[in-house]
């Protein structure tokens with residue numbers, strides 16, 4: 001549904017996006033992850049036909065964004081990372097304005113606006129002024145705005161940024177619903193663990209280059225090539241016991257690296273099940289107060305940090 005080939009964008013001598021290749025199939029929810037200044041907004045702006053690439057090509061559906069921008073705009077709903085100021089405009093008027101911009105007949109708009117507000121849980125704010133809404137509500141209104149023409153593709157630039165945890169959960173639920181509706185979604189975020197939950201695929205971008213792409217699990221395996229063992233000890237574990245535990249881990253088969261986080265040992269492990277069993281037995285034999293062991297393929301936050309660590313620096 002979205003295809004990017006050798007996309008490059010320079011601002012003067014500065015290269016913001018460099019030779020980017022990306023394919024996002026129809027119906028997928030693609031998480032675009034990267035630190036500040038990585039090139040996410042630039043790429044999304046090119047897809048949204050707001051910025052011309054320096055070289056390379058980008059397609060939405062069958063349309064090249066530079067050759068058929070109007071056709072692309074019909075296919076996409078774009079939500080920028082910045083919500084403009086709208087003095088003296090009520091929620092309904094706001095959506096009505098955008099529905100007008102998309103030439104939706106006046107007779108259809110009341111039902112459309114009701115449905116959109118319902119979808120983004122703002123039905124009780126019909127008569128509120130846009131500027132009086134909370135940030136989370138504004139973000140949801142922005143999402144409703146990007147949906148007025150029922151686009152197949154959504155390009156959402158950090159829709160969860162600056163939201164409190166509750167507002168983020170609401171946003172996440174709405175995106176899940178949009179996914180169920182069959183939309184293809186490209187979403188950028190710094191909220192990495194949350195992206196992992198709702199995305200089908202992830203692309204990690206840094207310094208304008210894609211440094212990893214694949215399903216969350218594929219990316220996890222690229223990073224760790226192993227699993228993450230969390231060995232929880234009693235909260236009363238002493239410093240001396242922790243030192244004994246770390247000394248023991250250092251010599252054990254399968255332990256690639258580890259860190260101590262409060263009373264939990266986080267171990268990147270690529271040994272066999274038997275190695276794992278021997279590791280546990282050794283900890284217990286050392287009289288260390290092991291409470292539990294859990295396995296995990298890594299959350300996106302860890303993956304991201306591991307992948308982008310030192311890249312380009």
Ligand SMILES: Nc1ncnc2c1ncn2[C@@H]1O[C@H](COP(=O)(O)OP(=O)(O)OP(=O)(O)O)[C@@H](O)[C@H]1O
Pocket residue numbers: 011014015016034035036037038039040041042043081
């Ligand atoms: N119009 C512009 N002129 C000059 N440089 C620009 C322009 N737009 C973006 N840049 C630079 O290009 C780089 C990529 O910016 P971009 O906004 O795409 O990053 P981002 O990944 O979206 O970051 P953030 O998460 O902070 O929004 C940055 O170094 C930025 O300063």
